[in-house]
Amino acid sequence: MRRNIVLIGMMGAGKTAIGGELARRLRRPFSDTDAEIERAAAMTIPEIFARDGEEFFRARESEVLGRVLASGPGIVSTGGGAWLRPENRARIGEDGVSVWLDCDLETLWHRVRHRPTRPLLQTPDPRGTLERLLAERGPVYALADIRVPAQRGDSIEQTAERVLDAIRAHDPAILEGR
Ligand SMILES: Nc1ncnc2c1ncn2[C@@H]1O[C@H](COP(=O)(O)OP(=O)(O)OP(=O)(O)O)[C@@H](O)[C@H]1O
Numbered sequence: 001m002r003r004n005i006v007l008i009g010m011m012g013a014g015k016t017a018i019g020g021e022l023a024r025r026l027r028r029p030f031s032d033t034d035a036e037i038e039r040a041a042a043m044t045i046p047e048i049f050a051r052d053g054e055e056f057f058r059a060r061e062s063e064v065l066g067r068v069l070a071s072g073p074g075i076v077s078t079g080g081g082a083w084l085r086p087e088n089r090a091r092i093g094e095d096g097v098s099v100w101l102d103c104d105l106e107t108l109w110h111r112v113r114h115r116p117t118r119p120l121l122q123t124p125d126p127r128g129t130l131e132r133l134l135a136e137r138g139p140v141y142a143l144a145d146i147r148v149p150a151q152r153g154d155s156i157e158q159t160a161e162r163v164l165d166a167i168r169a170h171d172p173a174i175l176e177g178r
């Protein structure tokens with residue numbers, strides 16, 4: 001059984017930060033699809049979007065996701081848009097448990113506003129764009145196996161603990177090794 005733990009949710013929800021913490025605690029390998037794409041392309045995500053466009057990025061994302069899931073069981077942090085593609089959701093469902101880090105708009109905005117690393121927010125009204133993306137994507141993220149609230153008041157450690165509690169309640173076998 002390959003039960004990867006796959007973090008999904010909006011940009012700034014903490015998928016990368018919480019994923020690293022979970023991997024340390026569980027002593028399992030950690031993969032971040034955004035980082036893997038950047039490494040394989042030897043380009044940053046803004047550079048990939050600017051040169052090759054979003055569709056190209058999404059195709060690389062699906063490839064990388066399939067590869068890291070197959071090499072599990074590990075902790076996989078996805079990019080904010082990965083879960084939106086039905087083929088990615090199906091692939092995650094085959095090989096892992098999906099955990100939605102559900103974070104409110106204010107917290108997301110607080111975390112992403114000074115970071116120029118998210119090409120989708122390079123708009124005249126980035127906060128409005130973030131709000132629209134959250135409204136559009138929320139119902140799709142809600143299809144995840146598990147939802148964990150990830151709010152500003154909580155530390156990375158507290159949220160990681162919540163994720164582990166939620167996984168234990170969902171299916172304790174996921175935490176019981178390989
Ligand atoms: N309680 C917390 N949980 C998660 N992240 C936190 C928390 N407190 C502060 N942070 C900070 O907020 C940021 C969260 O961003 P992170 O890159 O982990 O989000 P992400 O979901 O991976 O976004 P993206 O989809 O753009 O990759 C990090 O800089 C992290 O250190």
Ligand SMILES: O=C(O)C1=C[C@@H](O)[C@@H](O)[C@H](O)C1
Nearest residue numbers: 011034045079080081118119
């Ligand atoms: O929410 C999104 O669509 C994205 C989030 C980031 O993780 C990156 O994958 C990229 O900036 C796109």
Ligand SMILES: [Mg+2]
Nearest residue numbers: 015016034077
């Ligand atoms: Mg990330």
